[in-house]
Amino acid sequence: MKQRPITRRKLVLLGSAVALVKMTGASSASTATATATLGFDELYGKISVLGLSFSDKVKGLAEAEVSMQGFMAPPLKAEANFFVLTETPMALCPFCSSDADWPDNIVVIYLDEAQTFEQANAPIEVSGRLEVGSWTDPETGFVSLLRIVDAHFRTA
Amino acid sequence: MTGHKTAVNALGVYADRTKASLDDPRVETIAEALRRTGNKSIGVVSTAEVEDATPAAVVAHTRLRADKADIVGMFFVVKPEIVLGGGSAYFLPQSTPGSKRKDDKDYIAMFRDAGYTLATDKTELVAAKGTNTGKILGLFHTGNMDTTLDREFLKKGSVEKFPNQPGLVEMTQTALDQLSKDEDGFFLMVEAASVDKMSHPMDWERSLFETIEFDKAVGIGMEFAKTHPDTLIVATGDHTHGVSIIGTIDDQKPGEEMRDKVGVYADAGFPNYTDENGDGYPDKVDVTRRLAIFASNFPDYYETFRPKLDGPFEPAVQNGAKQYIANEKYKDVPGAVLRVGNLPKTAGTAVHAVDDVVLQATGPGAEEFKGYMEESDVYRVLADTLALAPATN
Numbered sequence: 001m002k003q004r005p006i007t008r009r010k011l012v013l014l015g016s017a018v019a020l021v022k023m024t025g026a027s028s029a030s031t032a033t034a035t036a037t038l039g040f041d042e043l044y045g046k047i048s049v050l051g052l053s054f055s056d057k058v059k060g061l062a063e064a065e066v067s068m069q070g071f072m073a074p075p076l077k078a079e080a081n082f083f084v085l086t087e088t089p090m091a092l093c094p095f096c097s098s099d100a101d102w103p104d105n106i107v108v109i110y111l112d113e114a115q116t117f118e119q120a121n122a123p124i125e126v127s128g129r130l131e132v133g134s135w136t137d138p139e140t141g142f143v144s145l146l147r148i149v150d151a152h153f154r155t156a
Numbered sequence: 157m158t159g160h161k162t163a164v165n166a167l168g169v170y171a172d173r174t175k176a177s178l179d180d181p182r183v184e185t186i187a188e189a190l191r192r193t194g195n196k197s198i199g200v201v202s203t204a205e206v207e208d209a210t211p212a213a214v215v216a217h218t219r220l221r222a223d224k225a226d227i228v229g230m231f232f233v234v235k236p237e238i239v240l241g242g243g244s245a246y247f248l249p250q251s252t253p254g255s256k257r258k259d260d261k262d263y264i265a266m267f268r269d270a271g272y273t274l275a276t277d278k279t280e281l282v283a284a285k286g287t288n289t290g291k292i293l294g295l296f297h298t299g300n301m302d303t304t305l306d307r308e309f310l311k312k313g314s315v316e317k318f319p320n321q322p323g324l325v326e327m328t329q330t331a332l333d334q335l336s337k338d339e340d341g342f343f344l345m346v347e348a349a350s351v352d353k354m355s356h357p358m359d360w361e362r363s364l365f366e367t368i369e370f371d372k373a374v375g376i377g378m379e380f381a382k383t384h385p386d387t388l389i390v391a392t393g394d395h396t397h398g399v400s401i402i403g404t405i406d407d408q409k410p411g412e413e414m415r416d417k418v419g420v421y422a423d424a425g426f427p428n429y430t431d432e433n434g435d436g437y438p439d440k441v442d443v444t445r446r447l448a449i450f451a452s453n454f455p456d457y458y459e460t461f462r463p464k465l466d467g468p469f470e471p472a473v474q475n476g477a478k479q480y481i482a483n484e485k486y487k488d489v490p491g492a493v494l495r496v497g498n499l500p501k502t503a504g505t506a507v508h509a510v511d512d513v514v515l516q517a518t519g520p521g522a523e524e525f526k527g528y529m530e531e532s533d534v535y536r537v538l539a540d541t542l543a544l545a546p547a548t549n
């Protein structure tokens with residue numbers, strides 16, 4: 001996709017672009033091609049103490065429709081419009097852990113419309129458009145490098 | 157490590173009531189006291205992230221132990237000669253994938269510029285031993301390092317991603333080799349962090365393997381003390397967990413349920429672990445008659461009565477209401493039973509306990525450890541033994 005459709009999370013910034021969002025959503029749906037599947041073990045090409053680098057597959061799929069299976073970590077804040085997809089269900093020690101203790105291999109999911117939280121034990125499949133690159137959530141300050149936006153999910 | 161008591165989650169401060177976590181009144185840490193009073197070298201070694209509470213306590217001042225990005229800066233201020241462990245994610249600028257910083261500071265570059273030799277795996281740690289800079293920063297994982305059971309035996313956890321991590325024994329040896337070059341002496345803090353990290357999720361086998369590794373690291377210290385008799389070695393815990401060995405679990409015992417196979421008192425017999433290769437670790441962790449270990453406190457979880465061969469145990473996961481419920485991944489393990497927790501549902505793992513802690517010490521000053529002591533008074537013995545005093549000029 002050459003043209004970058006306006007996403008819901010940009011809606012937060014743009015405020016009044018509702019109609020435009022709906023239009024782009026419709027047109028991108030009609031031109032949708034086959035969705036590529038992406039696995040957690042395919043996210044990084046190089047993993048090292050000095051940093052990770054995204055795999056060629058991830059770089060190649062940037063801005064494309066993808067689907068990923070994983071587990072939904074509970075929202076950081078109840079009102080957040082995003083959640084974190086993890087490879088395995090999360091159990092963080094409330095004493096020792098902070099939000100910064102997320103594992104490396106997480107993908108942040110921005111939903112195209114609110115969906116109810118899925119129970120933690122059930123794997124889900126998320127579909128949406130892959131975004132690659134640093135982005136700070138304006139409301140929570142949560143920094144993400146890999147996102148699936150305009151996303152929806154179902155029980156896998 | 158200040159010799160003062162403080163509040164839960166606080167490091168090197170008296171907790172105040174303001175919300176900001178970095179403005180609380182500071183108490184001098186042992187590293188700062190050493191810097192103020194003399195020229196002894198300082199080493200910090202842990203299998204956790206180096207920003208984790210125990211290694212951080214050597215240098216840090218914050219109301220919140222979770223201020224890990226700030227704690228890296230506090231290490232940089234004190235500049236211990238040796239810093240070895242995990243937690244590189246907080247050293248990387250936010251633009252680097254894997255970073256957990258929220259600024260552009262590149263502490264890897266800053267430590268290098270400050271004269272540190274960098275090691276990122278076991279091989280580089282060996283190479284760093286020969287350094288003449290006198291300072292080694294060894295970061296072997298973006299987060300907590302993998303356990304001995306995963307690193308050396310099962311290759312689970314994140315060992316595939318970080319396949320060449322050193323262990324606590326190698327790190328301790330490197331630290332001693334380097335620090336002992338200082339004729340003025342040194343202070344070294346070594347933490348077998350995953351004894352605790354694996355006790356939280358009740359992964360007893362991993363925790364025990366870590367304890368064996370800790371024992372070996374103490375052995376390295378004892379060996380060093382033989383040729384350096386002016387060395388005080390103190391081995392202790394910072395807290396306990398509600399955990400006990402109560403007998404054995406014998407797969408060969410008759411009975412339908414796994415609990416029938418738990419042998420207690422005289423019925424326990426002895427476990428049948430072997431150590432054919434003499435490395436100090438059981439050759440096989442999932443033997444037929446193994447140690448029976450249980451926690452006094454737990455969230456909802458499936459008790460499997462078996463070691464977790466597929467990776468560290470995750471007993472409970474959060475649901476949408478942020479309550480911890482049993483992780484169903486273990487539901488179908490043969491013999492697994494649901495144990496309904498006795499902790500509030502906000503707790504996802506077993507917790508720390510307030511039992512008295514064992515402390516053992518040897519070398520000059522060791523005789524000052526006696527009877528019942530407040531944990532914070534351990535510092536007094538260290539201060540006496542190190543002869544910490546204001547500079548005389």
Ligand SMILES: [Zn+2]
Nearest residue numbers: 096352353356
């Ligand atoms: Zn702990």
